[in-house]
Amino acid sequence: MDTFRADIDAANDNRIQRRWKIVIAILVALIVFGAFGYVKAKSYFFDGLPALPTKDTMWEMNLQPNMTLKDPDNTVIGHRGPYVGKPLRLNELPKELPNAFLAIEDERFYDHAGIDRKAILRAFFENTKSGRTVQGGSTLTQQLVKNMLLTPDKNYRRKFQEMWLAYEMEEVLSKPEILELYLNRISLGNRTFGVEAAAQRYFGKSAKDVNLSEAAMLAALPKAPSRYDPTRNYEGAWDRGKLVLQRMYANNMITITELSEAETNPPVLLEGASVAVEPNAIGHFFDYADERSGQLVGHKTKDLIVTTTIDPKLQSAAQQTLEKVLAKNSKSKKVSEGAIVLIENATGEIKVMVGGRNYEQSKFNRAAQAQRQPGSSFKAFVYAAALEEGFTPGTVRVDQRVTIAGWSPENYTKRYRGPMTIREALKHSINTVAAQVGAEIGPSKVTALGRRFGIKSPLRAHYSVALGSSEVNLVELTGAYMVFANAGLKRDPYFIKAIENSAGENLYSYSKRTPERVFAKIHADQMTDMLRGAVMSGTARGAQLGKREVAGKTGTSQDHRDAWFIGFTSDYTAGVWLGNDDNSTMAKVTGGLLPADVWRDFMRLVHKGKTLKPLLELDDSIDGARERRRMDFYAGLVQELLDERNLAAGIDIPIISDPPTPEASNGVQGSRHGG
DSSP states (O other): OHHHHHHHHHHHHHHHHHHHHHHHHHHHHHHHHHHHHHHHHHHHHHTTOOOOOOHHHHTTTTOOOEEEEEOTTSOEEEEESOEEOOOOOGGGSOTHHHHHHHHHHOTTGGGSSSOOHHHHHHHHHHHHHHTSOOOOOOOHHHHHHHHHHSOOOOSHHHHHHHHHHHHHHHHHSOHHHHHHHHHHHOBOSTTEESHHHHHHHHHSSOGGGOOHHHHHHHHTSTTOTTTTOTTTOHHHHHHHHHHHHHHHHHTTSSOHHHHHHHHHSOOOOOTTOSOSSOHHHHHHHHHHHHHHHHHHHOSOOSEEEEEEOOOHHHHHHHHHHHHHHHHHHHHHHTOOEEEEEEEETTTOBEEEEEOOSOTTTOOOOTTTTOOBOOGGGGHHHHHHHHHHTTOOTTOEEEESOOOBTTBOOOOTTSOOOEEEEHHHHHHTTOHHHHHHHHHHHOHHHHHHHHHHTTOOSOOOOSGGGGGTOSOBOHHHHHHHHHHHHTTTEEOOOBOEEEEEOTTOOEEEEOOOOOOEEOSOHHHHHHHHHHHHHHHHHSTTGGGOBTTBOOEEEEEEOGGGOEEEEEEEOSSEEEEEEEEOTTOOOOSSOOTTTHHHHHHHHHHHHHTTTOOOOOSSOOOTTSOHHHHHHHHHHHHHHHHHHHHHHHHHTTOOSOOOSOOBOOOOSSSOOOOSOOO
């Protein structure tokens, strides 16, 4: 019997041991699987989890670079990238604005620690009951984290990371700081971020000044910025705006009177909220300003507001003038492109820069990037250098066949007039005389003067430089002519007045500089008078502006590849270039034809309403009227003598077109064309 009991006890012990072994095995398995699951879950939920940035960094997280261009009157003339408003503090905003967002997006904002469990449960039951997503449980903090740090993917992993980071953010920032950051960073449609940018775009006012109905409409946008875009779906946006107002009333944020008044006075959208200049008309200049801004302040700042010197009305007018002339003549004259630059003489401010007829089709800036031969427009610097070497406008040289170090320039007409003054040679753009004068004083003195006047492109000191064989761009050539307009003073052309970021911090301000004397006034006055003659009765007669005095010079390169006119009045200096990007030949387009037409038509608009002022001011001690009569008498006498000479030489037709110049690679090759 005892043996039998002992066997039973032993069997029970074995059974118990086996059970414990099974239990232990199960526990071990659970622990192993739990640990494995924990590792996997941790890897799934936490791998790739971004670190919460510092307070200062949060203000620039995920912001794409953006730039706004303004004119001197603070009007927006261009914008690229998202719209980001100036950061505003809570105490700068009307209380209705943050309350509107809290009422519709997170009414328990001040009661949770980044995650609203009640809202999550309520959303779960509502969504389950309807079979689709009709409510969200995300807090305002979660929305902020998602927009700043996470992808828009809709899955459990992203949702967990959003909740985790929201909790961390609540540990780092105070509630007012989170709300402030949210209001300044939330997406509000049309690539607009923050209430300040949205208020400016939709209502034309600062977020500091929005009323209750406007605040409600702004708060309506975060749920679906594209769907509720008020510029496309005003009714939908305002319907949700009224829901915002009702939620504000339910949360005791507004009274029934305020609710009723806001509902009966819906927001009024800003009309014509576009920029002052069409993107196609400002595009080339925008690229130019973007590049220069990066040089001035670096490329690290993501948001720049650049105040420029551009006049939006004149910019648009220049683009339209260029397009009108090109559209009319492009086929018959085989000319497809052009550029215009306008600079204010008294300041050096670039008021207009048109780099081509269509920015969308070609981003190449022909005003600043195109290096082309200036042709006879460069002769102004040849004669300016000659005046410094003792020449006078009345110095005589012989228009005849010449050969200079193996180079034989010819006049476009193949005619030669014999003795003439350099004034007349400039007026009629005589190649042989310009070549002789350039050779006499030396090409190095011509190029040195060009650099002194502001031309930065390399100028080759060959004899052919006298006829414009070295490539330049329109901006620098126009700026160099401004030295004549300013009586020998050089003002460097500029186009950026100030740069700041969206926070209003000043990054750069233009410092006005004292103009530099680079040319004697007496010589500048002589050159201005000579260039005025080219417009009055020379190759540039097409650029006349009625009673307004104009001085300038035409230019045409070899085989009519480039045509220029650079001219100035007492107020402005402007340059026009026409040609083809592939350097192909135009149908005998010279600087005195289409470029002068563009210049004249545009400058009429520029000077509309401006007082007539002479190019050269007479000494106060001189009787102006008497002096003018004397000058007119001698001018007439000179013209009679020239007519007699031309008649004797068999030349009775005045030269009115601007001849092309040689494209000489080494400065000594022969050419059948004149300059």
